[in-house]
Amino acid sequence: MTRPRSWLSVAGVAGPTVLLAAFALAAAASPEFDGPTDPFSVAGAGEGVVAVAFNAGLVLGGLLALAFVPWLREEYGRVVALAYGLVAASFAAAGVFPVGSGLHWVAAVAFVGAPVVLLAAAVVDWRAGRPRIAVLVAGLGAVSLGVWLPYDLQMASLQIGYAVAEFLSVAALAAWGGLCAGSLRGADGEPSSADR
Numbered sequence: 001m002t003r004p005r006s007w008l009s010v011a012g013v014a015g016p017t018v019l020l021a022a023f024a025l026a027a028a029a030s031p032e033f034d035g036p037t038d039p040f041s042v043a044g045a046g047e048g049v050v051a052v053a054f055n056a057g058l059v060l061g062g063l064l065a066l067a068f069v070p071w072l073r074e075e076y077g078r079v080v081a082l083a084y085g086l087v088a089a090s091f092a093a094a095g096v097f098p099v100g101s102g103l104h105w106v107a108a109v110a111f112v113g114a115p116v117v118l119l120a121a122a123v124v125d126w127r128a129g130r131p132r133i134a135v136l137v138a139g140l141g142a143v144s145l146g147v148w149l150p151y152d153l154q155m156a157s158l159q160i161g162y163a164v165a166e167f168l169s170v171a172a173l174a175a176w177g178g179l180c181a182g183s184l185r186g187a188d189g190e191p192s193s194a195d196r
Contacts, residue, residue, distance in 0.1 A: 008067055008068060008070055008071040009068070009071045009075075009177075009180045009181040010177075010181050011064050011065060011066075011067035011068040011071070011177075012065070012068040012071070012072075012173075012176065012177025012178075012180050012181060013174055013177035013178050013181055014064045014065075014177075015061050015062065015063075015064035015065025015066075015067070015068060015088060015091070015177070016061065016065065016170050016171070016173045016174035016177060017061075017174055018057055018060050018061035018064055019057065019058065019061035019062075019065075019091060019170050020167065020170055020171060020174060021057060021061075022040070022053075022054050022057025022058055022061060023040045023163070023166065023167055023170070025043070025050065025053060025054055025057065026040045026042075026043030026050075026054050026163075027040075027163070029050045030042075030043035030050045030051070030054065031048075031050075032045050032046065032051070033163075035161070035163070036160070036161030036162070036163045036164045037161045037162060037163070038162060038163055039162045039163060039166060040054075040163050040166055040167075041058075041094055041098065041099050041104065041108065042099050044058070044094075044095065044098035044099055045098060045099040045100050046100075051098070054095075055095040055096075055098050056095065057095070058091055058092065058094050058095030059092045059095035059096060061091055061092075062088050062089060062090070062091030062092025062093070062094075062095065063088075063092055065084070065087075065088035065091060065173075066085060066088045066089065066092070068084065068088070068177065068180075069081050069084060069085045069088070071180070072084055075180070076120075076121055076124045077124060079120055080117060080120050080121050080124060083113060083116050083117045083120060084117045086110045086113060087110050087111065087113040087114060087117060087173075089110070090107060090108055090109065090110035090111045090113070091111065093107035093108070094107050094108040094111065111166070112148050112169070114141075114144045114169045114170070114172060114173050115141050115142075115144040115145035115148065115169070117141075117173070117176075118137055118138070118140050118141030118144055118172060118173070118176055119138060119141035119142075119145070121137050121141075121176065122134045122135075122137040122138035122141055125137055133179060136179060137176055137179065140172040140173075140175055140176050141172070143168060143172050144168070144169045144172040144173075147160060147164070147165040147168045147169060148165055148169065151165065
């Protein structure tokens with residue numbers, strides 16, 4: 001099978017980075033965003049310039065992230081590619097259906113799937129004989145899981161703020177994208193031994 005061009009791996013950095021920029025815009029300029037306890041998506045409510053720019057950032061970031069999926073399919077196999085694709089599609093859908101649209105929370109349901117993607121990728125790296133990368137990716141997955149788990153378990157005393165959890169989780173995906181595109185992973189390295 002012909003492998004997708006290695007430049008597609010850069011999408012793994014570009015997509016989450018655009019999302020982080022949208023988050024920064026929300027924190028700096030949105031009148032709707034009221035601090036780290038709010039989800040960033042409240043910045044997309046309404047029709048103001050900031051709301052439109054924020055939602056456009058979600059859509060663009062999600063679409064760029066989707067461009068990473070063919071590379072993941074070849075390097076990490078179907079499971080990781082599918083999980084990442086669902087998360088990326090959720091980013092874009094959250095921008096298409098902003099807060100107040102009625103479908104926003106349905107569209108954004110996979111937004112918290114980053115830990116699944118990262119931990120599954122770590123398993124693939126370990127099985128493919130890349131233990132150093134596996135440990136790094138598992139660490140990113142642990143961070144991403146750790147910031148969401150208190151919400152899942154309704155542990156209010158450990159919750160760090162919804163926006164903080166979103167930011168750290170997407171930042172973990174961006175860091176993993178950097179590993180995939182950068183010198184540690186090697187975009188032009190040997191194909192993984194993941195089950196095709």
